[in-house]
Amino acid sequence: MTANAMKLHPTLQRLQERLKFDRRTRPAEAAVLVALTREAVPRIVLTRRSLQLKQHAGEVSFPGGKREPGDTSNIVVALRESHEEIGLDPFAVHLLGSLPAQRARSGIWVRPIVGLIDPDTPLQAQPDEIDRIFWVSLQQLQAATPQPHTIRFGAQWVDMPSYQLEGEVIWGLTARILVSLLNRGLGWQVQWPLLMAARPVEPV
Secondary structure, three states, X not given: OEOOOOOOOHHHHHHHHHOOOOOOOOOOOEEEEEEEEOOOOOEEEEEEEOOOOOOOOOOEEOOEEEXXXXXXXXXXXXXXXXXXXXXXXXXHOEEEEEOOOEEOOOOOEEEEEEEEEOOOOOOOOOOOOEEEEEEEEHHHHHHOOOEEEEEEEOOXXXXXXXXXXXXXXXXXXXXXXXXXXXXXXXXXXXXXXXXOOOEEOOOO
């Protein structure tokens, strides 16, 4: 469902105007949902992955996952995975657009889909995958300065952005998508340290 007929707060209206779907966009290998609450100070839904998972255990992420053979679009992937992970009804999401695909450490390309939900939309963490659902407001992100977080990315050590908000460390792909949302979606020109300290991994 699109938000064309909805009366939006100016911040969300700006997002809708700047983030539009490109029908030529090819399906990515994975997709995530960047869900913002429809209110004067929008909040973004984030999750902390279960410590029992084999991959990305305990990391902060957006709801989402990999494409399956029957998936017809990035939107389908993002909405299906959000329903499975946090119980979000796909029909409760008002789609705004998408952000540029980002490459994960695993090498796959992830497409962020941006949408709106009502503040009181019921959510329920799937305990096998999600330990915690929490929210970070755009106001918090605007006031915060991304800090460098060094990770191994391919054959290099790279400083990438990280935030410490709501008792969690938000880093890696999730932090990069948040910065992309602020820069691309709102034109806030957040500075971040990607590739500023790239250096070869020393052989063991």
